[in-house]
Amino acid sequence: MSFFLVQVIVGGLLLGAVYALFSSGLTLVWGMMNIVNFAHGDFVMLGMYVAFVVFSVFGVGPAAGAPLAALVLATLGVIVYFALIRHIMKGPMLAQILGTFGLALLLRYSVFWWFGANFLSLPNNLVGGTYDIFGLRIEASRLLAGIVALLVTLGLHLLLTRTSLGSKMLAVAEDSTAAQLMGIRPDTMQAIAWAIAAGATGLAGALIATFFYIVPTVGETLGIVAFVTVSLGGFGSVPGALVAGLMIGVIESVSGYLIGAVYKDIVVYVVFLLFLWFRPQGLMGKA
Amino acid sequence: MKLKNILGLAGAAAISLGLATGAFAEDKVVKIGTVMPMSGGAASIGTHVKAAFDVVTDIVNNAHPELGNFPLAKHAGLAGLGGAKVEIVFADNQGSPATGQNQTLRLITEDKVVAITGAYQSGITLTSSAIAEKYGIPYVNGESVAANLTERGFKWFFRTTPIASDFAKVFSEFLTDMKAQGGKIDSIALVHDNTEYGTSVANTITSTFKEKGLNIALDVAYASNATDVQSQVLQLKEKKPDVVLMISYTSDAILFAKTMQAQDYKPGILLADDAGYSDPDFIKAVGKISQGAFNRSSWSSGPAGSPSALIADMYKKKSGVEMDDTVARQMTGLFVLLDAIDRAGSTEPAKIQAALKATDLKPDQLMIGYKGVKFDDKGQNILASGGIIQLQDGENYVAVWPKANAEKAPLLPYKGW
Numbered sequence: 001m002s003f004f005l006v007q008v009i010v011g012g013l014l015l016g017a018v019y020a021l022f023s024s025g026l027t028l029v030w031g032m033m034n035i036v037n038f039a040h041g042d043f044v045m046l047g048m049y050v051a052f053v054v055f056s057v058f059g060v061g062p063a064a065g066a067p068l069a070a071l072v073l074a075t076l077g078v079i080v081y082f083a084l085i086r087h088i089m090k091g092p093m094l095a096q097i098l099g100t101f102g103l104a105l106l107l108r109y110s111v112f113w114w115f116g117a118n119f120l121s122l123p124n125n126l127v128g129g130t131y132d133i134f135g136l137r138i139e140a141s142r143l144l145a146g147i148v149a150l151l152v153t154l155g156l157h158l159l160l161t162r163t164s165l166g167s168k169m170l171a172v173a174e175d176s177t178a179a180q181l182m183g184i185r186p187d188t189m190q191a192i193a194w195a196i197a198a199g200a201t202g203l204a205g206a207l208i209a210t211f212f213y214i215v216p217t218v219g220e221t222l223g224i225v226a227f228v229t230v231s232l233g234g235f236g237s238v239p240g241a242l243v244a245g246l247m248i249g250v251i252e253s254v255s256g257y258l259i260g261a262v263y264k265d266i267v268v269y270v271v272f273l274l275f276l277w278f279r280p281q282g283l284m285g286k287a
Numbered sequence: 288m289k290l291k292n293i294l295g296l297a298g299a300a301a302i303s304l305g306l307a308t309g310a311f312a313e314d315k316v317v318k319i320g321t322v323m324p325m326s327g328g329a330a331s332i333g334t335h336v337k338a339a340f341d342v343v344t345d346i347v348n349n350a351h352p353e354l355g356n357f358p359l360a361k362h363a364g365l366a367g368l369g370g371a372k373v374e375i376v377f378a379d380n381q382g383s384p385a386t387g388q389n390q391t392l393r394l395i396t397e398d399k400v401v402a403i404t405g406a407y408q409s410g411i412t413l414t415s416s417a418i419a420e421k422y423g424i425p426y427v428n429g430e431s432v433a434a435n436l437t438e439r440g441f442k443w444f445f446r447t448t449p450i451a452s453d454f455a456k457v458f459s460e461f462l463t464d465m466k467a468q469g470g471k472i473d474s475i476a477l478v479h480d481n482t483e484y485g486t487s488v489a490n491t492i493t494s495t496f497k498e499k500g501l502n503i504a505l506d507v508a509y510a511s512n513a514t515d516v517q518s519q520v521l522q523l524k525e526k527k528p529d530v531v532l533m534i535s536y537t538s539d540a541i542l543f544a545k546t547m548q549a550q551d552y553k554p555g556i557l558l559a560d561d562a563g564y565s566d567p568d569f570i571k572a573v574g575k576i577s578q579g580a581f582n583r584s585s586w587s588s589g590p591a592g593s594p595s596a597l598i599a600d601m602y603k604k605k606s607g608v609e610m611d612d613t614v615a616r617q618m619t620g621l622f623v624l625l626d627a628i629d630r631a632g633s634t635e636p637a638k639i640q641a642a643l644k645a646t647d648l649k650p651d652q653l654m655i656g657y658k659g660v661k662f663d664d665k666g667q668n669i670l671a672s673g674g675i676i677q678l679q680d681g682e683n684y685v686a687v688w689p690k691a692n693a694e695k696a697p698l699l700p701y702k703g704w
Contacts, residue, residue: 004525007550011517117331119537121572124704130549139549211549213541213572221512221538256518261509262481264518 016249017146031236041223047205077198234285320394409433429620
């Protein structure tokens with residue numbers, strides 16, 4: 001195996017961890033409420049802009065920007081739940097799709113109006129530089145995003161499986177009427193789920209901003225990957241999103257390197273479709 | 288009651304008087320239509336053009352003796368039409384060929400413009416100029432580079448900008464010159480996206496380089512708006528081409544610059560084909576880690592006090608951003624059109640068309656580095672040309688080639704960060 005291929009695989013794993021990081025919020029909402037949130041990519045975008053504003057106003061990096069982005073987005077998540085999701089959940093599937101799609105455009109063009117169409121960027125090397133380990137190059141910013149991805153995945157998984165809050169949330173997801181009879185308020189649980197999902201997404205955005213460009217339409221570029229990751233990993237499965245993210249990252253990088261960059265998406269989607277053919281519920285989803 | 292009536296009458300009289308004088312003054316206004324992206328993805332271009340064309344009308348409509356012999360600057364208004372003022376009517380193409388076409392129709396039939404300039408995106412220039420052709424209205428394009436625009440046998444279409452094949456020649460001559468100065472150019476890699484722009488420019492460069500005996504060793508194509516370009520950069524790092532030629536829009540150009548730094552990869556020469564590398568956003572985001580990048584441009588501000596430097600100052604005051612190659616080419620297109628109307632001494636379309644055909648502007652009559660403006664039978668400016676600029680300090684491009692127009696000598700190898 002050539003040295004370059006090792007670098008490609010390591011890079012693919014780091015990329016995949018980032019994919020997993022910004023998909024975990026989507027899998028929570030999609031899996032628990034059966035809501036396809038088309039505004040998910042734009043939540044990532046908002047997290048990036050929060051990090052940018054925090055840096056340009058206070059001059060501090062993701063240490064402050066990331067928690068703040070998580071907080072801002074969590075608040076937005078609750079607002080979105082009560083103002084929009086709660087109502088469209090009663091409507092037909094089409095209304096849900098168009099509702100979150102409308103939200104995506106609203107967020108995108110509000111940012112467009114306020115910040116303009118320009119490409120913004122955080123300074124290079126805001127998070128350390130690049131580590132050189134026997135010639136293997138690892139960016140500190142991507143490594144940080146990767147580690148946080150693992151922690152967020154672990155945290156969400158523990159929350160859902162080991163805490164009473166998690167059990168209540170899952171109970172609502174399973175059967176909200178029955179949960180209500182047991183004294184669980186579905187509204188509160190789902191609002192909390194939205195806060196957690198949007199918060200994790202905002203956190204992801206702030207970390208991605210340390211090595212990616214920032215522009216109002218960036219959600220379009222990133223959003224589609226999140227949908228593929230979640231359906232490959234299995235709806236509602238947080239560990240599934242992590243494994244799927246890593247898989248996609250590595251497949252993309254290796255095929256881009258060996259076959260050519262224009263073909264890498266073809267390879268990813270062929271693998272994706274073949275996989276769903278045999279296992280439509282995804283890697284770790286329930287059948 | 289009576290008093291009210293009288294007041295009303297007086298008011299009406301005043302208004303009609305005002306209207307009458309308005310109409311009188313309007314006889315001396317020459318209306319030019321322009322179709323530009325004022326909204327949508329390329330909206331920032333439209334904002335820049337608005338400021339730039341305001342500067343042009345200021346120069347033409349008011350006396351600017353400081354610009355010396357620059358055409359149309361000395362007197363207020365168009366001397367050939369008894370000092371008539373120029374008014375630009377803006378229309379938004381919304382980034383859509385169909386909208387561009389409708390707006391052109393509106394400009395011609397409702398606003399009664401005497402000539403049109405536009406429309407930035409080649410695909411929209413294609414549709415909107417077809418309407419002007421149908422109505423027999425002169426259309427001058429200053430910035431669209433798709434080759435087919437001047438291959439349609441149109442009689443009312445004129446283009447002042449150099450096109451892809453011109454730049455391919457510039458690149459090959461520049462690289463050959465760099466070799467003479469000790470640079471290595473034995474293997475060249477083309478890196479381009481899969482859009483109309485990326486593929487057509489890459490094809491033109493490939494065929495031109497082949498003719499000139501330059502060796503393209505590697506062709507790295509990628510899907511535009513990539514989420515990651517690490518594998519492409521590693522391909523380059525492994526194959527070690529002497530020259531990397533980048534044909535990329537802003538988003539991908541930024542990502543490439545960041546990834547090259549992360550992978551500690553620098554080619555000997557990095558040469559870019561305008562687009563992303565000319566975007567002020569690119570320079571702000573990653574200019575400091577792209578030091579020494581070469582780029583093509585027809586624009587350079589020239590020595591202080593020269594007309595082009597003065598015009599660049601006026602533009603910066605108006606828009607808040609530095610003049611770039613695209614805006615300068617667009618302004619040049621408008622200047623050429625207004626010069627033709629001035630010489631025609633008339634707003635009759637046929638006379639303007641004849642004057643455009645007779646255009647023969649010299650380099651010192653232009654604000655841009657063309658060898659002049661002279662149209663062939665197809666309406667293409669045969670004297671259009673460009674040079675090479677270099678991002679030496681990571682903040683501002685300076686002209687480095689050809690030597691005659693150079694502000695500084697080109698620096699080799701590519702420095703990066």
